[in-house]
Amino acid sequence: MDFVLNKLDKHLDNHGSLDQHRKDLKRKLEELNGLKEDTESIMRTELQPRKKLKSEVRIWLGNVERINGEVQVLDGRIGESNALTRGFHGEDVSKIIKEIEELITQHGKFHGGLVADNPQWIGQVLSTRSLSGEAVKACVGEIWQCLMDDAVPKIGLWGMGGVGKTSIMKVINNQLLKETAKFDIVNWITVSKEMSIAKLQKDIASKIGVQFSGDEDETTRAGMLFETLSQKSRFVIILDDLWEKVSLERIGIPEQSNGSKLVLTTRSSDVCRQVGCTLIKVEPLTEEDAWELFLEKVGCDVLYIPGVEPIARSIAKHCAGLPLGIITIASCMKGIDDISEWRNALTELSLHKKSVNGFEEEVFQQLQFSYDRLKGPKLQDCFLSCALYPEDWEIEEEGLIQLWIAEGLVEEMDSMQSECDRGRAIMNRLISNCLLEVFTYSENERSVKMHDLLRDMALHIAKSRFLVKAGMMLEKAPDVEEWSKGLEKVSLMSNWSLYIPSEMSVPKCPRLTTLLLSDCDIGSIPEGFFKHMGALKILDLSKNSIKSLPNSLSKCSKLTALLLSDCYIGSIPEAFFKHMNALKVLDLSRNPMKNLPNSLSNCLMLTTLLLSDCDIVTIPEEFFKHMDALKILELFRNPIKSLPHSLSNLKNLNSLLLAHCEDLGNVSSSSNLGVLKNLPKFRILLFPE
Secondary structure, rough: OOHHHHHHHHHHHHHHHHHHHHHHHHHHHHHHHHHHHHHHHHHHHOOOEEEEEEHHHHHHHHHHHHHHHHHHHHHHHHHHHOOOHHHHHHHHHHHHHHHHHHHHHHHHHOOOOEEEEOOOOOOOOOOOOOOOOHHHHHHHHHHHHHHHHOOHHHEEEEEEOOOOOOHHHHHHHHHHHHOOOOOOOEEEEEEEOOOOOHHHHHHHHHHHHHOOOOOHHHHHHHHHHHHHOOOOEEEEEHHHHHEOOOOOHOOOOOOOOOOOOOEEEEEEEEHHHHHHHEEEEOOOOOOOHHHHHHHHHHOOHHHHHHOHHHHHHHHHHHOOOHHHHHHHHHHHHHOOOOOOHHHHHHHHHOOOOOOOOOHHHHHHHHHHHHHOOOHHHHHHHHHHHHHOOOOOOOOHHHHHHHHHHHHHOOOOOOHHHHHHHHHHHHHHHHOOOOEEEEEEEOOOEEEEOOHHHHHHHHHOOOOOEEOOOOOOOOOOOOOHHOOOOOOEEEEOOOOOOOEOOOOOOOOOOOOOOOOOOOOOOOOOOOOOOEEEEEOOOOOOOOOOOOOOOOOOHHOOOOOEEEOOOOOOOOOOOEEEOOOHHHHHOOOOOOOOOOOOOOOHHHHHOOEEOOOOOOOOOOOOOOOOOOOOOOOEEEEEEOOOOOOOOOHHHOOOOOOEEEEEOHHHHHHOOHHHHHHHOOOOOOOOOOOOO
16 A cells, blocks of 8 residues: 555656656757757858758658647647646657757757758759640750760750740650760759840859959950869759850850750840851740640630630630730730630730830740739739849749839738738739749748840830839940930849949939839949939838938938838938938848937838947937837847846837847846846747857
8 A cells, every 4th residue: 555655646746747848848848949940050051962861860850740749749649638647748748858959969069060061963953844835845855865875065946935935844854864974064044134244254253153252354254264164074954944145155064065955045146147057946835735725724624614615725726826925915814714704815815916126926925914914003003113133033932022112003001921921922913913923932932034035025115114124234324315204114233333424414214213223333323313303202222332321312202112221321310311201111131230210200100110230329318209110120240238228118019039149148137138028929049149
């Protein structure tokens, strides 16, 4: 009897300690999963082409996943236990806690990064779609035969826009990556209409591991590329979407020998001949193949709607055998079961405007039709805004949605999350209509790209409203004559050495709402540049060398988003923000700012204030007193000694990101904690240098 009582007493003790053990387990697991999230975030940065995850990191991540599963199973078992058996699980909990602690210790031993060189990597896998039609498959076979034949060094794939040249070569690219015994490296380079030797050299260098300092001239860069490529016994270079003849010598591409290959895709057979290629023409799909592709994209349900099949066949025939048009139009008609809508679609397509200069007639008709069927001008404007980015640019979804929100194309909603969700729904609509191509890097990270023909069409539609010269290697801003009064959006982004002449006349653009000048290395902006831009809402000057802002900008009272990250701005005049009553987003990250101008505290509509990596030491006590709308505040890596008491007034704040490099104790001091404890639920990040 005494033995039973002793065992029961021990069991009750175990029952009491189990709750404490489970609390410890929960805390340790949260710490481990936090390390896992940080690791995955770093992985997305480090896991570049030619790299692979280190085995120890891969095994560690697998063990973390396993532990999470075991904890879930154990929680279920404990939940199903009765009062007598529950305490016996204490040993299981202790065992998992010990393993979690070991995993946390292992994480601290990941020295020298998370990735290593991948010797088996010879090129980048590309996203592809399935190819349709016997003629296309025969074309693929012909290209492959040339690639395997050492006597054919240069191959030119040509045909009209939208016929599927790029899609075919993407499939070929991925097949070549399996030929590791035949080729050392496979490089895919998108050339595009606005080609420059310097950009082409830079793109090739990034693919083969050559680093330019920025001081080299064209000849030196060509020599560096030539030397590196010559060391590869067999290489394949694919130049996609070439519009004009190029000098391989000027670029630095060696003459192909020993089985190395150069492949071009172009709309011009002359370009292929001038480079000395073996020509392969991509023909449009046959009428039957075009119908099969149309049916695949629109869905076979259309065959069961009385009277629709002959209309659908006529629509497919209008696409003239061009896969881009077939896929785009079929996606627009997917899910429509009303025969009157089908008849109307055929009528619209038949009556559509003919070609304009610079467009192939059939493709333009088809793509214009798809654009016109987007419901509502705001959805159409969301699509047109994608053309503000450089040609063949992978556009980050989050940044594009923020642009739509700032432009007012996404209606204002109760929360920022709701607005982002609405933006993502718009994005999905454009993707499902095949107007944008999607690239998924993780569950929450997507990018999109516009086909060059779709971009050409968008710029044609908006030609009186848009001035777009993004990524064109401009050295001088467009002359004032190009800045017409009817302009609504201007994009000169990613012209890496652009300057705005001080003697340039002031542009008169009273309707201009969006001006994108990021990543241009602009050194200064004339004082009166913004004088006649009273409607300006969005200004992106990030990644430039400017040290000060022109006074005329302070008069732009309708500005809602001002992006100034990664510049050299040391100070802003005290009254600069006095008239910016509509400002909602201000990004001053990575500027040598020491103080914030007092007028900024009067921006009552401000929802997002980004001040990471500045040199801010103090913030006035009353600075946040009236910023009731502020929701996101970032103060990464600033030597701030104490937080202002007015910070506790921010009842709508849901994201406060802090990092103190010199003394983390300052942030957790009693005075700072007194400020923080009055805030609503928010996210706070603290990490050392």
